[in-house]
Amino acid sequence: MTTHHLTDAGRPPASAAERTGIPFGRLLRTELRKLRDTRAGRWLLVAILAVTPVIVAVMVVTADPGDLTYEDFVNVTQTPQKLLLPVVGILTVTTEWSQRTGLVTFTLEPDRRRVLLAKACATLLLGVLVLAVTFLSAAAGNLLGAALRDGDGSWAFGAGSYLDIAVVLLSGLMMGFAFGMLLLVSAPAIVAFFVLPNLSSVLFNQVPAAEEAGSWVDFNLALSELYDHGLTAGEWLRVLTADLVWVVLPAAAGALRVLRSEVKSG
Numbered sequence: 001m002t003t004h005h006l007t008d009a010g011r012p013p014a015s016a017a018e019r020t021g022i023p024f025g026r027l028l029r030t031e032l033r034k035l036r037d038t039r040a041g042r043w044l045l046v047a048i049l050a051v052t053p054v055i056v057a058v059m060v061v062t063a064d065p066g067d068l069t070y071e072d073f074v075n076v077t078q079t080p081q082k083l084l085l086p087v088v089g090i091l092t093v094t095t096e097w098s099q100r101t102g103l104v105t106f107t108l109e110p111d112r113r114r115v116l117l118a119k120a121c122a123t124l125l126l127g128v129l130v131l132a133v134t135f136l137s138a139a140a141g142n143l144l145g146a147a148l149r150d151g152d153g154s155w156a157f158g159a160g161s162y163l164d165i166a167v168v169l170l171s172g173l174m175m176g177f178a179f180g181m182l183l184l185v186s187a188p189a190i191v192a193f194f195v196l197p198n199l200s201s202v203l204f205n206q207v208p209a210a211e212e213a214g215s216w217v218d219f220n221l222a223l224s225e226l227y228d229h230g231l232t233a234g235e236w237l238r239v240l241t242a243d244l245v246w247v248v249l250p251a252a253a254g255a256l257r258v259l260r261s262e263v264k265s266g
Contacts, residue, residue, distance in 0.1 A: 022109050024118065031115075031122035035088065038095050040186075044088050045126075051080045052133055056141035060148060068151025071161070073138035075227070078165055081130050085169060086176030090189045092123050093180030093258070102263040112259050120177065127173045131166055164226040167239065171223060175247045181254025184261065197246065219246040 036042045059076055060068070096102045109115050145151030176193055183189040197219040204214025204221075214221065215238060222242035225235055 021111060021114060024114065027109060027114060027118035028121055031092070031118045032125065034095070035092060035122060035126060038091070041088065041091050041095065044084060044091070048081060048084050048088070048130055049133060051084075052077050052137045053140075055080065056137050056144075060141055060144050060151075063145075063149075063151075065145070065149050065151045068142065068145030068149060069154040069156070070138055070142040071154070071157050073141040073145075074135065074157065074161075074165060077134045077138050077141070078169060081134055081169055082172055085127060085130060085173045086193055087190060088126060089123050089173045089176030090180035090193065091186060092119050092177060093254075094184055094186040094189055097184045097263075098186055106263055113255075116181070116255055116258060120174075123173060123177050124170065127170045131169060134165070134169075135162070158229070161229045164229055164231070168223050168226050171243055171247060174251070175219070178247055178251035178254050181258050182250050183254075184257070216241045217245045218242065 034041075036045055055076055056073065059073065063072070096105060105115060106112055142151070142153060142155065146153035176189075179189045179193045180186075183192060201214070201218050201220045204210045204218050219242045222239045225231060226239065231239070
């Protein structure tokens with residue numbers, strides 16, 4: 001006779017195939033919490049949120065009144081975010097491996113694809129928050145500049161310009177995330193993120209045979225064009241091609257590595 005072990009509710013326990021995974025919302029909240037759990041991540045977030053108002057205050061006090069416009073404030077406030085956000089994207093992945101917490105994470109949720117998706121969504125949500133801080137801080141700076149320094153106060157900044165800045169910041173953020181998956185170690189991923197695009201730019205600029213290709217795959221050149229705003233269809237195609245080379249392809253290779261790498265507890 002077969003003996004069935006009953007649950008507290010009097011039903012046989014569900015088989016592994018019948019169990020549902022951790023709800024995605026809980027995975028997402030967990031990954032958002034992890035962004036601030038480590039010392040490095042916490043201080044990076046503090047720096048991102050604190051440095052923008054400081055830069056706005058410095059600009060209000062020191063800039064020429066004619067330069068106190070909303071567009072100029074946006075250009076100034078997004079600069080530190082462009083440098084700091086990708087590091088957060090890298091740490092979102094690499095901390096899991098350097099802190100040896102991956103075994104716990106992937107035991108609780110064996111489907112690594114869902115974990116990676118939650119990490120990517122948490123990273124993008126952080127990017128959207130930083131974009132909001134950037135634009136709101138720029139607006140506050142423009143108001144203060146007009147009130148305290150008799151600044152220009154121009155609000156000329158089309159909807160397309162918001163998209164341009166969003167693409168700049170989110171492309172860098174997700175490139176950092178992709179490099180984190182690809183290398184799984186913080187220091188090499190950070191070095192690769194800041195060095196490789198610059199080396200490629202030098203190569204494309206110094207080698208005449210590579211100059212034409214550089215207009216399509218040079219990440220720095222592609223993003224710099226977004227600051228001119230009002231890109232043509234051809235220019236947007238170059239931006240998307242550069243994102244494909246520097247964001248999508250490393251992310252695909254990195255995701256494959258995460259899915260196949262052995263997870264160690266210590």
